Amino acid sequence: xxxxxxxxxxxxxxxxxxxxxxxxxxxxxxxxxxxxxSESLPPPPPVPPNVxxxxxxxxxKKKVVRVPIARRGLGSKGNKIPILTNHFKVNVTNVNGDFxxxxxCFLYLLFNSSYVETVVSEASRNNGNKSPGSPNDxxxxxxxxxxxKTFKVEISFAAxxxxxxxxxxLRGQESENSQEALRVLDIILxxxxxxxxxxxxxxxxxxxxxxxxxxxxxxxxxxxGFHSSFRTTQGGLSLNIDVSTTMIIQPxxxxxxxxxxxxxxxxFQIDWAKAKRTLKNLRIKTNxxxxxxxxxxxSEKPCKEQMFSLKKGKDExxxxxxxxxxxxxYFVNHRNIELRYSGDLPCINVGKPKRPTYFPxxxxxxxxxxRYTKSLSTxxxxxxxxxxxxxxxxxxxVLTDALKVNNYDAEPMLRSCGxxxxxxxxxxEGRTNYWLILQLKGGNGxxxxxxxxxxxxxxxxxxxxxxxxxxxxxxxxxxxxVRGLIRDLTRIGESKGIKIEAPFDVFxxxxxxxxxxxxxxxDKLFEDVQSKLPGAPKFLLCLLPERKNCDIYGPWKRKxxxxxxxxxxxxAPTRVNDQYxxxxxxxxxxxxxxxxxxLSVEGSPSMPLISKVPTMIIGMDVSHGSPGQSDVPSIAxxxxxxxxxxxxxxxxxxxxxxxxxxxxxxxxxxxxDTEDDGILREALLEFYVSSGKRKPDQIIIFxxxxxxxxxxQVLNIELDQIIEGTTRPTHYHVLLDEVGFSADELQELVHxxxxxYQRSTTAISVVAPICYAHLAATQVGTFMKFEEFSxxxxxxxxxxxxxxxxxPQLPKxxxxxxxxxxxx
Numbered sequence: 001x002x003x004x005x006x007x008x009x010x011x012x013x014x015x016x017x018x019x020x021x022x023x024x025x026x027x028x029x030x031x032x033x034x035x036x037x038s039e040s041l042p043p044p045p046p047v048p049p050n051v052x053x054x055x056x057x058x059x060x061k062k063k064v065v066r067v068p069i070a071r072r073g074l075g076s077k078g079n080k081i082p083i084l085t086n087h088f089k090v091n092v093t094n095v096n097g098d099f100x101x102x103x104x105c106f107l108y109l110l111f112n113s114s115y116v117e118t119v120v121s122e123a124s125r126n127n128g129n130k131s132p133g134s135p136n137d138x139x140x141x142x143x144x145x146x147x148x149k150t151f152k153v154e155i156s157f158a159a160x161x162x163x164x165x166x167x168x169x170l171r172g173q174e175s176e177n178s179q180e181a182l183r184v185l186d187i188i189l190x191x192x193x194x195x196x197x198x199x200x201x202x203x204x205x206x207x208x209x210x211x212x213x214x215x216x217x218x219x220x221x222x223x224x225g226f227h228s229s230f231r232t233t234q235g236g237l238s239l240n241i242d243v244s245t246t247m248i249i250q251p252x253x254x255x256x257x258x259x260x261x262x263x264x265x266x267x268f269q270i271d272w273a274k275a276k277r278t279l280k281n282l283r284i285k286t287n288x289x290x291x292x293x294x295x296x297x298x299s300e301k302p303c304k305e306q307m308f309s310l311k312k313g314k315d316e317x318x319x320x321x322x323x324x325x326x327x328x329x330y331f332v333n334h335r336n337i338e339l340r341y342s343g344d345l346p347c348i349n350v351g352k353p354k355r356p357t358y359f360p361x362x363x364x365x366x367x368x369x370x371r372y373t374k375s376l377s378t379x380x381x382x383x384x385x386x387x388x389x390x391x392x393x394x395x396x397x398v399l400t401d402a403l404k405v406n407n408y409d410a411e412p413m414l415r416s417c418g419x420x421x422x423x424x425x426x427x428x429e430g431r432t433n434y435w436l437i438l439q440l441k442g443g444n445g446x447x448x449x450x451x452x453x454x455x456x457x458x459x460x461x462x463x464x465x466x467x468x469x470x471x472x473x474x475x476x477x478x479x480x481x482v483r484g485l486i487r488d489l490t491r492i493g494e495s496k497g498i499k500i501e502a503p504f505d506v507f508x509x510x511x512x513x514x515x516x517x518x519x520x521x522x523d524k525l526f527e528d529v530q531s532k533l534p535g536a537p538k539f540l541l542c543l544l545p546e547r548k549n550c551d552i553y554g555p556w557k558r559k560x561x562x563x564x565x566x567x568x569x570x571x572a573p574t575r576v577n578d579q580y581x582x583x584x585x586x587x588x589x590x591x592x593x594x595x596x597x598x599l600s601v602e603g604s605p606s607m608p609l610i611s612k613v614p615t616m617i618i619g620m621d622v623s624h625g626s627p628g629q630s631d632v633p634s635i636a637x638x639x640x641x642x643x644x645x646x647x648x649x650x651x652x653x654x655x656x657x658x659x660x661x662x663x664x665x666x667x668x669x670x671x672x673d674t675e676d677d678g679i680l681r682e683a684l685l686e687f688y689v690s691s692g693k694r695k696p697d698q699i700i701i702f703x704x705x706x707x708x709x710x711x712x713q714v715l716n717i718e719l720d721q722i723i724e725g726t727t728r729p730t731h732y733h734v735l736l737d738e739v740g741f742s743a744d745e746l747q748e749l750v751h752x753x754x755x756x757y758q759r760s761t762t763a764i765s766v767v768a769p770i771c772y773a774h775l776a777a778t779q780v781g782t783f784m785k786f787e788e789f790s791x792x793x794x795x796x797x798x799x800x801x802x803x804x805x806x807x808p809q810l811p812k813x814x815x816x817x818x819x820x821x822x823x824x
Contacts (some may be wrong), residue, residue, distance in 0.1 A: 075747050086399055087238040087426040090230065092166060094418030099161040099184045107152040163417065170231045178232070185230045189415045191404065199369040203229050204244040207405070208368050214387040216380045219250045220372045221263035222388060227403045237427070241399050244389055247376065249282060251368035254348065255341075255361055259488040267361070270799060272298060272346055283367040284348065286359050288337070293357075295352035303360050304343040327358045337363070396425065447600050455597075457496060457582060465497030466594030471539035472504040474525055476552055480543055480722050482506050482575045489541075492581040498589055503541075504533055505761035514545075522555040537593065542570045567591050581760070590758040595648060598756075603645045609698070609745055610645065616687050616696035617641040617753070619650075621704045621768025622662050633657065636664040637776040639769045640683035642690040647753065650769060651677040651686055654775035662706060700749070702767050 057153060063280035161180045169178035186203055193205035206212070206225030227244040230237060236485055250257045255267050258275050266805050279295045286293065299306045308320040309332060327347050331337045351357030376384065377598040392399070400423070402656040407422050475482055483506075489498045529537070542556055552571055560568040569588050587595055601607050609615070619639045625632025633656040643649045653664040685694055753767035764771060 010012035043318075048657055052586060067689075068285070073742060075431065075742075077747075081430050081432060083428050083430040084396070084425040087231070087233065087240050088403065088424070089235070089422040089542070090237040090239050090424055091420045092418055092421070093162075093236055093801060094416075095163045095167045096280060097163045097417060097454075099163070099181065101159040101161060101180075101184075103154075103156050103158045105154040105156075107154065108277075130494055145312050153733040154426070155730050166232070166237060173462070182230045184234070185414075185417075186228075188411065188417075189228055189408070191413070192408065192411045196406075197635075198225070199246070199248070199371070201225075201371070204246065205406075206244075206246060206248075206369060213248075214384070215250075215378070216247075216262070216383040216387070217260070218377065218380055219257040219259075219564055220376070221248050221250050221379060222246075222384050222397075223248045223369070226399070226406075235426065238426060241402060243390065243395060243398060245384070248368070248370040249366055249372050251366050251371040253362065254279070254284060254364045254366055255345075257366055263317070267341060267345055278346075282351070284364045285367055286350075287363045287365070293359075295348055296351060297349045297355070299327070299347040299349060299358055301346070302344045303339070303347050303358075306347055306358060306640055308356070309335075309360065321559075323408055327360060331360055331363070337365075382621050397427075423436060445610070457596075461495075461497035461588055462526065462596045463598055465499070465593035468493065468498060468500040468539055468587050468588065468592065469502070471501070471541065472533065472537050473506045473541045473543065474529065475506060475508050475543040475575060476521070476525070476545045477543045482508075482543065485543075485573060485576060488576070488578075489581055491585070493585050493588075496584060496585055496589070498594070504537065507532070518552045519555040521552060522559050522574075522620060526559055534565065539588075540566055540568045542568055544572045575608070587759050595758070598646065598648045602647055607645070607647075607749075610647065610749065613697040614691060614694045615698040616683065617639075617647060617769055618683065618699060618701045619704070619767065619773040620664060620701065621773035622657075622664060624660055624662075631659050633659055634661055636666060636679075638664070638667070638679045638683060639776060640687065640773040642686055644687065644691040644694065644696070648758065648768075649690075650772050651683070652772065653682045654776055655679060684701075702769055704766065704773065705771075761792070 005207065045384075069507055131260070161177055161179060161184060165181045167178035169182075170261070173747055187773070190200055190203070193687055194200060197208060199206040199208075204225050204227040206223045212224040216222050222245050225244050225246065226414065228239060228241045228243055231240050250260060258270050258278070259267065260267070261278060262274065264270055276298045282295050284295060285291065286294055304326055305670075306326050306327045308330075310325050312321040312323050312624065315321055325334075328339060328343050334337055339362060340359050341364045345361045347358035347360055349356045349358055349365045402422050403421070415419075448460070473482055486503060493500045507525060507528050509521065509525050513521050516524070527616045529540070540560060544552060556570065557568065561564040569582060570583065589596055603611065605611050617640070622639070623635045635654060635655045638656050639652045641647055641650055641652045655664075657665050664679070664787060667678050667680045684696070688694065750767055753769065754764050757768040757771055
């Protein structure tokens with residue numbers, strides 16, 4: 001039946017027949033009866049034998065797009081105090097304007113007459129009355145700037161973004177346009193910083209000022225800058241500015257950088273194969289011309305031996321005459337430049353592999369503000385933390401200076417939008433929550449009050465101490481009093497209530513294996529453990545070598561957790577004292593199923609909305625590879641609570657996913673019509689088993705690592721999977737609340753979860769499930785030699801091959817450890 005017949009029947013006999021004809025006989029009866037018209041209608045005619053009925057499906061329902069919910073109210077509990085925040089009030093006087101978003105695409109190299117015509121016309125307009133080309137209009141002979149190329153540029157309209165959406169957002173009417181408008185304002189700040197010559201890293205800006213540099217070792221500097229973003233707040237629009245740090249290459253002579261990077265004493269000890277990989281794609285300036293180039297590689301021979309063809313003019317027939325000279329001879333004898341030490345060192349190649357251009361090493365200096373994108377060593381990380389500490393007063397001064405230096409009032413784009421930024425910190429009203437009571441088991445089981453978010457275990461025992469049994473010590477460290485360490489560890493553990501039995505044995509690494517690759521060293525020592533122990537140990541204490549050689553950590557963790565299901569604790573026994581051993585015992589007890597401390601309100605009716613019905617608390621985070629490793633898989637970790645109604649015990653699930661992808665894609669993962677292999681199913685099953693066979697009625701999720709522009713993705717990508725699967729102080733955004741928390745109840749829950757972090761004796765700035773998720777993602781990320789995946793990509797960015805590479809899967813954790821807190 002065609003559309004004309006369908007419409008005719010529907011209009012002639014009412015809605016029942018109309019729907020019946022359009023949707024089939026089944027729907028026709030139902031809809032007809034509902035309208036009171038089907039009883040008076042004759043039965044439908046028989047279907048002719050040569051006609052095959054076709055059922056018209058209902059149009060698919062449009063998916064509901066979720067947006068973050070509006071705040072339901074303000075908290076009131078606690079003592080009110082005034083607080084200065086690093087927010088600066090923004091005044092907007094022009095909300096009637098619009099931004100226009102265009103997509104710009106640069107295509108392949110092109111030399112097409114239609115595009116050249118446009119270029120020539122533009123050149124004619126810019127050159128006044130001068131002719132843009134030759135008299136014969138010979139395009140091939142037309143002079144163009146040195147090294148210039150012709151590209152095809154496509155500009156297409158993408159969206160219209162009204163400024164009015166910002167005003168609507170301030171009234172609580174959030175929309176996609178409001179986030180887009182704020183993003184436009186952030187882009188204006190990026191453009192403003194770019195015009196000042198800053199290094200841009202997303203919304204962070206770094207000025208080329210040596211007073212902002214701190215040396216962290218290895219030829220790497222920490223560069224202090226600023227992160228800024230516009231935010232809608234209850235008090236109006238504000239600009240949030242905070243201190244930010246990125247890693248940069250040490251500017252200056254290339255040879256100085258290489259000596260520091262490889263920790264050698266002079267240029268003649270440099271590993272040039274490693275230097276070639278390190279220097280590739282870095283930018284240098286050469287003396288004496290001060291011209292900037294990008295490094296392509298190094299010469300194969302030293303400067304005194306590396307030859308090239310030097311042009312010497314033309315002969316009588318017009319042929320170019322050349323002579324072979326060394327790079328050293330050219331610069332010393334032809335350019336009259338003195339070279340003190342470059343003669344026996346490789347040259348820097350700034351040309352192409354097949355058409356090299358060489359410069360002696362000592363004439364090359366690295367340009368400033370070049371990002372260092374490799375992972376920092378343990379020493380570099382600790383050095384950065386130590387040198388980046390700031391007191392609040394100093395931080396405030398730095399941020400105030402940042403506003404003055406950036407001089408946003410001079411930005412014409414902001415002025416045209418009617419935007420002005422106040423230079424004073426915004427004062428807000430804060431509240432101090434009442435002290436939480438930590439239940440610590442002492443001589444008589446007394447409750448203990450933290451002071452300023454801190455406590456200690458002096459003369460106190462753990463709430464639930466574990467037993468360390470069937471264990472051994474594995475020593476990769478050449479210099480360590482292992483017996484003395486065991487004695488001190490046993491003493492500290494027993495003072496906290498932990499019973500530590502004597503270890504099976506101490507396994508020392510053979511000196512002949514110490515130069516082998518880390519996985520081989522681990523395998524050899526593990527074979528020794530297996531051959532001498534009567535059965536599988538429950539716990540292994542691993543003594544790592546010096547910090548700079550901690551590449552044993554990843555293979556060791558993988559061997560224990562994924563291959564054998566053995567709980568393990570690593571330590572670098574360089575500065576061992578009672579405080580260090582106490583912190584170590586905190587981790588060991590939690591890993592072995594013990595409980596160091598808990599809130600006195602856990603398991604009692606006083607926990608807001610948590611104790612009334614079974615509630616699972618989840619923390620989610622994604623760990624990415626270093627910035628320069630574009631093809632290193634990301635690690636997604638989801639940590640979930642167990643043993644309801646308590647909130648101090650957790651387990652972790654981890655998966656790999658595509659590089660640099662923040663949205664977790666394995667929360668729900670259907671592998672067949674009846675089987676789900678997603679992370680959430682794992683968490684739900686463990687909650688059910690550990691909580692007395694009770695399913696959670698409520699799930700509370702804390703998500704870390706997403707920007708405000710990604711909130712909608714969390715709601716419409718991750719939340720869909722969750723439903724299918726059934727810096728300080730931290731700011732929390734409530735994206736969805738089906739539980740119905742009041743502001744006070746939610747703040748009390750967040751505050752409580754900051755005190756149940758089992759590896760610390762201080763309250764933490766982010767809730768424990770988030771910290772655990774970060775630990776799990778980072779630790780499991782060491783299982784795989786991800787560096788192998790990034791060898792083909794540049795260490796300093798660049799283009800990658802087309803098409804996504806397959807994501808390698810993580811080894812599955814053994815059942816003996818997958819539900820433990822192995823990650824603490």
